[in-house]
Amino acid sequence: MKFSELVAERYSCKAYSGQKITDEELNTILEAGRLAPTAKNLQEQHVYVVQSEEGLAKIDKLTPCRYGASTVLVVAYDKNNVFVYPGEKRDSGIEDASIVATHMMLAAASIGVDSCWINFFNPDEAKSVLGLPDCEEVLMFLDLGHANEKKEKIVKHRKELSETVSHL
Numbered sequence: 499m500k501f502s503e504l505v506a507e508r509y510s511c512k513a514y515s516g517q518k519i520t521d522e523e524l525n526t527i528l529e530a531g532r533l534a535p536t537a538k539n540l541q542e543q544h545v546y547v548v549q550s551e552e553g554l555a556k557i558d559k560l561t562p563c564r565y566g567a568s569t570v571l572v573v574a575y576d577k578n579n580v581f582v583y584p585g586e587k588r589d590s591g592i593e594d595a596s597i598v599a600t601h602m603m604l605a606a607a608s609i610g611v612d613s614c615w616i617n618f619f620n621p622d623e624a625k626s627v628l629g630l631p632d633c634e635e636v637l638m639f640l641d642l643g644h645a646n647e648k649k650e651k652i653v654k655h656r657k658e659l660s661e662t663v664s665h666l
Contacts, residue, residue: 499608499665501626504604504607504608505604507607508510508603508604508607508616509612510613510615511565511567511612511613511614511641511643511645512565512614513565513645513646514565514566514567514568514612514634514644514645514646515566515643515644515645515646515647516566516643517568517569517643517644518549518568518569519568519569519611519642519643519644522663523606523609523611523659524547524569524642526573526605526609527571527602527605527606527609527642527645528547528602529605529640530543530601530602530604530627531543531573531598531599531601531602531605533601534594534597534598534600534601534602535597536590536594536597536598537590537593537594538579538581538590540579540580540581540590541554541577541594542573542575542576542577542580542590542591542594542595543572543573543575543594543595543598544572544573544574544576544634545567545571545573545574545598545602546571546574546628546630547571548569548570548571548572548663549568549570553570553628554570555609556627556628557639558612560619560620560623560624560625560627560639561616561617561619562618563614563616563619563639563641564616564639564641565614565640565641566599566643567614567641567642568642568643569642569643570616570639570640570641570642571599571602571639571640571642572624572628572630572636572638572639573595573598573599573602573636573637573638573639573640574595574630574634574635574636574637575591575592575595575634575635575637576591576623576631576633576634577589577591577633577634577635577654578633579633580594584594589600591635591637592635592637595637595638596637596638599615599638599640599641601642602640603615605618606640606642609645610643611642611643611644612642612643612644613640613641613642613643614639614640614641615638615639615640616638616639616640617638617639618636619636619639621635621637624636624639
């Protein structure tokens, strides 16, 4: 599948079948995240794989948005290992973890695994409930699995380029 087709067809899955993803699928997705670029190659991301009943129950207490996914990736970053940009108002943590998460989301789509980017949760509560280190910030959860048979795509209208792009 061409990349342009992949991004046009990818959608946020809101109804999973419960079918587990394979170890091979998971490793392909995680490897895509590992290979993602980060500022100054600091690789401050940390990805937690949640598949156990106990772990998924914790995710369910943090957000109503698991939608029955059999796997949830928790994407975090080490806030003490980020590149601080000139002006010292921004650092690379959020953007690097976002790049990693996006690589994994698109890798999932490329192998037929459905996903949903979840940020409807309290990051500090997530860090506490999941027992993550104090130095880490939780960016997002990435639901992974296979859509139910209905495969209900939620397709939103996308603005035209002329509405979102300007040439200077």
